[in-house]
Amino acid sequence: MRIDVSKLLEHLNPAQREAVEHRGTPLMVLAGAGSGKTRVLTHRVAHLIATGDAEPRNILAVTFTNKAAKEMKERIWALLGNSHRELWVGTFHATCARILRGHGHLLGFDLNFSILDEGDQLALAKECCRELNLDTNRFPPSLLLRHVSNAKQNFIDPEEYMAQWAGDYLKGRVARFYALYQEKLKGSQAMDFDDLLFFVLKLFLEHREVLDLYRRRWRHVLVDEFQDTNQIQYRMVKLLAEEHRQVCVVGDDDQSIYSWRGADPGNILRFDRDFPEVRIVRLEQNYRSTRNIIRASSSLISKNRMRKGKDLWTANEPGEMVSV
Ligand SMILES: Nc1ncnc2c1ncn2[C@@H]1O[C@H](COP(=O)(O)OP(=O)(O)OP(=O)(O)O)[C@@H](O)[C@H]1O
Ligand SMILES: [Mg+2]
Incomplete structure (x- = not known):
């Protein structure tokens, strides 16, 4: 597998490029919808491999929904030229199921437990x-x-x-x-969806050797749609990354749509506190929406007190007027 590094960077704006090339400290990319967050994450994975900074087996890329995971997976495989078994890309739930199939016996589960x-x-x-x-x-x-x-x-x-x-x-x-x-x-010998996350956290906390195994393996942890992570997912990411601190989270502090599923937008602020050396990159150019949508949503968003400031702009056409 050979990837051309300069080609990878060609289709990124300066802020996106900075995020893709950043090394050495935790990274948080904050941006609105359609500003290329997933593009940054997928290019960063390919860039880590292309530069030799990481082997595919040392990378974990996770997200919350099946839809986002599928998109992330397809885009990473397209950049790499083929799929790669050693590189773990998927939802938190699928990742946890895979971990439990390997080590669930330590908690008394059969390896072919049903979901x-x-x-x-x-x-x-x-x-x-x-x-x-x-x-x-x-x-x-x-x-x-x-x-x-x-x-x-x-x-x-x-x-x-x-x-x-x-x-x-x-x-x-x-x-x-x-x-x-x-x-x-x-x-x-069955688990529900919440159990998958619950038991992996339990496994990590009660069986340090398993945690250490995955810490050594996943030298780079990347999380898309970070605003949708819940408490357990946050703790999992923190446990995996707190030692090597090579973690990149990508999210939108204005759009957590999963608060009903336990998503905790406070995780963005928590990350800032737990990884104080974090480099924060804001993507402020929007590629998907028209200018009027941006203006309308910016004025609504600015009323949201939890957010860490960012401005949105687009070079696209003004488009239809927006009524709310
Ligand atoms: N630098 C760029 N040049 C051209 N197109 C871009 C650039 N960055 C992103 N895009 C395009 O903008 C669209 C949105 O990108 P992407 O899906 O990565 O954004 P996102 O922030 O993850 O969106 P969402 O909020 O829906 O998750 C995609 O079609 C993508 O190809
Ligand atoms: Mg995205």
């Missing part, structure tokens, strides 16, 4: 409600599952949940439900 989809989950939840004699009008299974999901995303296990909420009318029942639900999952 429940939403339908299976609901069926299992109903079974738990029946066994616990829970009135499903007052405690709909889907609501119980949401509480469980929330707990898992905050890395709270059934025992801790019970200890915290035993005396509470609603959450005390959630606690009993959570305990039984987990027991049944374990009994049938």
Whole structure:
């Protein structure tokens, strides 16, 4: 595999190029929609390999949604000229499933554990409600599952949940439900989506040798759509990168669309605090939207108090007027 380094840099604007070439400290790229964040990430992966700064096997590139992962994967393979088994690119969930297939036995899981989809989950939840004699009008299974999901995303296990909420009318029942639900999952060697993340974090915290293995392997950790990461994903990234500190996160501090899935926009501020030597690059040119959309969204965005400032501009046509 030979990649021409100067060709790689040719189709990048100066800020994008800076982010792709940056080495030595953690990197955070902040930009609005359509400003080439994914382009930076994919080119950075190819650039690390092309310059010899990293072997494909030493790179982990992750993101939150299947759609973003698919896009990232296709664009990286296109730049590299072919796909590469040793280079891990995918969603956090797929990455975690792969880790657990390798080391889940340390937590008592069969290596070919099954992964429940939403339908299976609901069926299992109903079974738990029946066994616990829970009135499903007052405690709909889907609501119980949401509480469980929330707990898992905050890395709270059934025992801790019970200890915290035993005396509470609603959450005390959630606690009993959570305990039984987990027991049944374990009994049938199954995990739900939240378990994939939960158990990898547990694995990393309780089995340092596994964490060390992946720390040594993934000398470069890159995260796309960073604004959508939840607490567990953030802790995972931090654990993997806090020693070598070769981490690049790319995100939009104005558009977390997954707060209902535990995404925590505070992760952008947290990253700044946990990696104080971070280099921050802002991409301020937009390639997708027309000028009027940029102007309208900038004026809305400037009212968002959490953001770390950035300005947007585009060389594109003005386009239709925007009404909001
Ligand atoms: N320097 C550039 N020159 C020309 N086109 C570019 C440049 N940077 C990005 N683009 C184009 O702009 C579009 C958006 O890029 P990209 O998907 O990387 O942005 P993004 O910030 O990740 O968007 P999103 O917010 O949707 O994730 C793509 O079609 C991409 O090819
Ligand atoms: Mg993108």
